[in-house]
Amino acid sequence: xxxxxxxxxxxxxxxxxxxxxxxxxxxxxxxxxxxxxxxxxxxxxxxxxxxxxxxxxxxxxxxxxxxxxxxxxxxxxxxxxxxxxxxxxxxxxxxxxxxxxxxxxxxxxxxx
Numbered sequence: 001x002x003x004x005x006x007x008x009x010x011x012x013x014x015x016x017x018x019x020x021x022x023x024x025x026x027x028x029x030x031x032x033x034x035x036x037x038x039x040x041x042x043x044x045x046x047x048x049x050x051x052x053x054x055x056x057x058x059x060x061x062x063x064x065x066x067x068x069x070x071x072x073x074x075x076x077x078x079x080x081x082x083x084x085x086x087x088x089x090x091x092x093x094x095x096x097x098x099x100x101x102x103x104x105x106x107x108x109x110x111x112x
Contacts, residue, residue, distance in 0.1 A: 008045060026061060 002021030007013075011025060014033040023037050026045030031037065036054040044061030054068040067076045 002039065014051065 001019045002023065004022045005019050006023070007019075007025045008027035008029060010027055011029040011031075013019070013031050014035075016034045017031045018036045019031075020037055020039035020041070022040045023043065024041070025037075025043040026047070028046045029043055029048075031049045032051030032053065034052050035049050037043070037049070038054070038056045041055060042058045043055070044059055044063065046062045047059045048064045049055050049059075049070060050064075050066035050073070052068070053066050053070040055065060055070040057069075059065065064073050065071055065076075066073050
């Protein structure tokens, strides 16, 4: 816990939470285990930080964030779904590049 921290009533900090200096938080903040609140944050009442997250910017009342850096849950899970599709997308790009190379080669051979 850093210096000059002010946490509201009924705040819950689960194990291994690091709170930077001068953090100001409203009532009913919940911070999951092994999370970080960076220095000088202003966090609204009822905000939630998921476990293993790093909050690095101010949060409005009721905000729910996850990840490192912490971002809205909807955004985080959308990014996670896209990440799972990445290997198939890379394979598709490689196939398309190969097809382009074949077409270019075919076009060059036919133009002579």
